[in-house]
Amino acid sequence: MRNATDRAARTRARLAACALDLFEQHGFEATTTVQIAAAAGVSEMTLFRHFPTKDQLVTGDPYDPAIAEVVAAQPASMPPLARASAGVRTAWARLPEPETGDVRRRVRIVASTPSLIAAMHAGTRATEDAIAHALIGGGASGRDARIAAAALLAALTAALLDWAETDDGTLGEAIVSALDVLDGDTP
Amino acid sequence: MRNATDRAARTRARLAACALDLFEQHGFEATTTVQIAAAAGVSEMTLFRHFPTKDQLVTGDPYDPAIAEVVAAQPASMPPLARASAGVRTAWARLPEPETGDVRRRVRIVASTPSLIAAMHAGTRATEDAIAHALIGGGASGRDARIAAAALLAALTAALLDWAETDDGTLGEAIVSALDVLDGDTP
DNA sequence: CCCTGAATGTTAGTCACTAACATGCGGTGG
DNA sequence: CCACCGCATGTTAGTGACTAACATTCAGGG
Numbered sequence: 193m194r195n196a197t198d199r200a201a202r203t204r205a206r207l208a209a210c211a212l213d214l215f216e217q218h219g220f221e222a223t224t225t226v227q228i229a230a231a232a233g234v235s236e237m238t239l240f241r242h243f244p245t246k247d248q249l250v251t252g253d254p255y256d257p258a259i260a261e262v263v264a265a266q267p268a269s270m271p272p273l274a275r276a277s278a279g280v281r282t283a284w285a286r287l288p289e290p291e292t293g294d295v296r297r298r299v300r301i302v303a304s305t306p307s308l309i310a311a312m313h314a315g316t317r318a319t320e321d322a323i324a325h326a327l328i329g330g331g332a333s334g335r336d337a338r339i340a341a342a343a344l345l346a347a348l349t350a351a352l353l354d355w356a357e358t359d360d361g362t363l364g365e366a367i368v369s370a371l372d373v374l375d376g377d378t379p
Numbered sequence: 380m381r382n383a384t385d386r387a388a389r390t391r392a393r394l395a396a397c398a399l400d401l402f403e404q405h406g407f408e409a410t411t412t413v414q415i416a417a418a419a420g421v422s423e424m425t426l427f428r429h430f431p432t433k434d435q436l437v438t439g440d441p442y443d444p445a446i447a448e449v450v451a452a453q454p455a456s457m458p459p460l461a462r463a464s465a466g467v468r469t470a471w472a473r474l475p476e477p478e479t480g481d482v483r484r485r486v487r488i489v490a491s492t493p494s495l496i497a498a499m500h501a502g503t504r505a506t507e508d509a510i511a512h513a514l515i516g517g518g519a520s521g522r523d524a525r526i527a528a529a530a531l532l533a534a535l536t537a538a539l540l541d542w543a544e545t546d547d548g549t550l551g552e553a554i555v556s557a558l559d560v561l562d563g564d565t566p
Numbered sequence: 567c568c569c570t571g572a573a574t575g576t577t578a579g580t581c582a583c584t585a586a587c588a589t590g591c592g593g594t595g596g
Numbered sequence: 597c598c599a600c601c602g603c604a605t606g607t608t609a610g611t612g613a614c615t616a617a618c619a620t621t622c623a624g625g626g
Contacts, residue, residue, distance in 0.1 A: 199572090199573070200572080200573060200574095203573085203574090234574080234575095235574070235575050235576080237574075237575065237576080238573080238574055238575075241573080241574080
């Protein structure tokens with residue numbers, strides 16, 4: 193049954209799809225929110241109701257609280273960066289290789305737009321704080337925990353951007369590269 | 380002699396000082412560029428001539444190309460993250476402990492404003508790219524170099540923000556903490 | 567068939583930022 | 597001493613992202 197909530201979900205999806213097309217054709221900055229709304233057959237207000245910022249048409253909502261839990265489950269004897277890295281390694285191993293159809297298109301737009309790279313970093317802040325909190329639980333100082341969490345997220349984001357840009361290998365391989373660099377496993 | 384260039388430098392300094400005061404009193408977002416310009420006795424246009432974005436009233440221009448050179452001078456046998464960390468360690472040791480009067484005020488404003496944190500990360504991108512380039516020269520893959528450079532800069536930025544927020548110890552100690560976490564020297 | 571609630575539309579604004587063009591200030595050469 | 601010239605600054609008018617307050621339409625349930 194197509195209730196009201198369903199209708200909202202469909203216009204939301206339509207907005208994201210139209211935005212993606214327009215961004216690829218004319219670039220992110222050159223595309224105005226009015227154009228996107230018009231392409232989706234909707235008013236500008238409706239766009240902003242579904243996506244509070246233009247950035248989120250590309251980045252979406254990336255916070256996954258499961259990662260922090262897995263980090264907290266790692267042995268507390270490890271130094272914080274290794275602990276965070278090990279947590280993501282096992283968390284990633286549990287998931288199936290995700291859909292990478294639209295992801296690559298999206299990340300490619302992000303990679304070519306400085307303001308979007310900044311927005312993406314801002315979007316990972318919730319995850320960063322959660323991981324830092326988990327590391328403090330393992331005995332790290334507040335400062336060391338923040339540093340390790342920031343380094344981890346930055347490494348993962350850099351790997352994601354490189355993966356989208358170079359079109360080289362799977363997303364999983366890129367993630368593992370990031371973790372290997374953090375662990376010093378790079379001969 | 381106060382030539383024209385001197386006059387420009389003085390209005391620039393006046394703008395930055397007035398902005399800092401207003402940001403501390405009312406917050407970054409609540410302060411408008413018109414207010415800052417008025418406080419400095421200048422038109423809004425002049426503000427934007429000196430600081431192309433409102434962000435740069437706080438962040439300034441942080442790119443220091445010397446860091447990348449020192450990184451390139453580290454032995455190529457090390458894994459990329461350790462190499463980058465060692466480079467910053469020696470580069471930092473060469474400098475005297477810098478002025479931290481306005482720095483702490485500025486960074487504290489950054490720390491309390493999400494959009495400014497993002498802008499700060501964006502401002503380190505030039506340094507990040509330079510370090511990544513130096514690491515590639517040492518034999519790292521392009522992807523690993525980008526990951527290591529991103530992790531390094533994120534760790535340093537996180538340490539800087541924590542230092543400003545917690546008011547704990549010197550800036551040099553915070554930087555060393557970041558490098559120690561990256562090297563795994565954290566018992 | 568109306569009624570209720572959610573989704574959407576309209577209008578009028580604010581704020582960061584830009585472009586094109588006009589003015590004023592200061593030092594320099596005649 | 598004055599006219600000139602280069603640079604800093606001012607004015608005006610605009611764009612684009614985003615918000616608030618209020619009106620409207622749409623879908624299903626009593």
